[in-house]
Amino acid sequence: MEYYLSARNIPEVNVVPLNLPDSIEITIDNVTHWVGLAQGTDIIRDFNQHSDSAVTPTFHAWRYYLDYVAAPIKDWITSHNLTSTIRYIVLCKGVPFKIQAAGDYMGAQGNLTVGGLLCMLNTADYESFIENTIYPFNAKANPYYNVDPNFTMEYRFLPDHFTGSDYNLSYLVSHLDGVDYETVKGIIDRSVSPDTSGEGWWILDGDPDLLIFSDVRQNLLAIGEKVVWDYGDDWITTFPGKVIGYVSNGAHAEDNNPNWHDSTFWVDLLEFEYSNGAIATTIESFNGNSITTLVHRVNHSLLTQFTQKNLNLSSGTGFTANAWEPSLGGITSPAKYFPYYAIGYNQIDAAYLATPYLAWQNVFVGDPLTRIYNNETITITSDTTITGGDFVGRIIVPEGKTLTIAGGSILNFKRNSSLLVYGNLILEPYLS
Numbered sequence: 278m279e280y281y282l283s284a285r286n287i288p289e290v291n292v293v294p295l296n297l298p299d300s301i302e303i304t305i306d307n308v309t310h311w312v313g314l315a316q317g318t319d320i321i322r323d324f325n326q327h328s329d330s331a332v333t334p335t336f337h338a339w340r341y342y343l344d345y346v347a348a349p350i351k352d353w354i355t356s357h358n359l360t361s362t363i364r365y366i367v368l369c370k371g372v373p374f375k376i377q378a379a380g381d382y383m384g385a386q387g388n389l390t391v392g393g394l395l396c397m398l399n400t401a402d403y404e405s406f407i408e409n410t411i412y413p414f415n416a417k418a419n420p421y422y423n424v425d426p427n428f429t430m431e432y433r434f435l436p437d438h439f440t441g442s443d444y445n446l447s448y449l450v451s452h453l454d455g456v457d458y459e460t461v462k463g464i465i466d467r468s469v470s471p472d473t474s475g476e477g478w479w480i481l482d483g484d485p486d487l488l489i490f491s492d493v494r495q496n497l498l499a500i501g502e503k504v505v506w507d508y509g510d511d512w513i514t515t516f517p518g519k520v521i522g523y524v525s526n527g528a529h530a531e532d533n534n535p536n537w538h539d540s541t542f543w544v545d546l547l548e549f550e551y552s553n554g555a556i557a558t559t560i561e562s563f564n565g566n567s568i569t570t571l572v573h574r575v576n577h578s579l580l581t582q583f584t585q586k587n588l589n590l591s592s593g594t595g596f597t598a599n600a601w602e603p604s605l606g607g608i609t610s611p612a613k614y615f616p617y618y619a620i621g622y623n624q625i626d627a628a629y630l631a632t633p634y635l636a637w638q639n640v641f642v643g644d645p646l647t648r649i650y651n652n653e654t655i656t657i658t659s660d661t662t663i664t665g666g667d668f669v670g671r672i673i674v675p676e677g678k679t680l681t682i683a684g685g686s687i688l689n690f691k692r693n694s695s696l697l698v699y700g701n702l703i704l705e706p707y708l709s
Contacts, residue, residue: 654671
């Protein structure tokens with residue numbers, strides 16, 4: 278936390294201290310359970326509900342979340358007049374990312390991630406909303422999901438601007454977490470100095486029997502990105518250029534991989550050189566089983582290894598993952614996540630723009646201030662003539678002003694750059 282404050286020059290008033298008991302008795306309707314932190318500090322776990330035979334959730338672990346995570350954050354933001362100025366909540370290492378109110382198995386009701394609940398913190402009667410509308414297993418449609426399908430960069434996130442029928446999308450929530458301090462420090466360092474050259478490659482490693490990622494490829498190529506796309510049986514494990522993004526089918530592709538090494542392919546197989554700011558995801562459940570430890574599900578990868586310090590040639594900067602089984606329709610879509618990030622949305626905006634549900638099983642690791650492309654807007658203030666060149670961002674010609682493009686000029690509008698004319702545009706003829 279202190280390292281992040283210094284790196285991003287964040288004021289102390291924006292820091293919310295949390296007192297998180299390792300274990301505490303919580304009584305609801307005269308029934309007492311022990312609830313506390315487990316799997317390092319990953320889980321708010323109801324210790325009375327941990328066995329796989331515990332199929333019926335209870336509210337005790339959720340009560341812990343409300344009392345020790347949500348309430349202190351909400352009270353702090355309110356008492357310090359930050360309600361409408363904060364866009365992002367960043368949970369640092371030590372703050373749990375998921376609630377376990379029933380057995381730790383696929384499809385268990387009452388088990389979901391913290392971030393999607395905190396996103397709706399400004400909803401009226403928040404505690405009642407969580408207890409009576411969300412608990413135990415009622416995801417909400419994300420009103421920010423794919424609001425910019427044409428990749429215009431005109432939908433930067435604003436608090437309480439995107440709303441559902443009975444809730445506000447107040448903040449976007451991410452985690453700065455990893456297996457140790459040096460790993461998290463590395464995430465921050467790479468976030469502060471991302472590769473903004475636009476020269477990084479997107480690795481799309483499909484599979485003929487699973488997803489081949491043709492939609493991801495199409496969207497990235499449409500905005501001028503550099504793509505490596507393969508959907509054969511063999512895995513892509515090396516590439517001569519720097520990699521800015523990676524997606525594969527993860528554990529589900531293991532049958533055709535002769536060099537398979539269980540869940541640790543991030544360290545055993547992949548030998549990419551990742552650019553600062555590189556992101557990743559895989560299409561598999563439980564790839565976010567843990568962030569702060571290497572506790573994984575058998576035959577499922579663990580995306581926290583993507584950011585782990587000193588792996589292979591370099592380490593990644595952020596990722597999206599699934600704490601349990603979100604179903605294919607509930608994952609963060611790489612066909613949206615990658616191009617949104619590429620055109621200039623920060624990595625957390627991009628992740629939520631690509632995620633259909635809140636209060637579900639998705640988790641996002643990364644610094645919300647990380648951007649790999651600065652889509653600047655330039656508004657001309659006087660009549661202007663341009664004679665060609667490369668243009669990055671948006672040029673606006675306001676009413677009453679004239680932009681003249683000289684004859685014979687060649688203008689290259691890179692990525693999703695654009696020219697918006699509300700005044701006058703003169704195209705001079707080409708004279709040989």
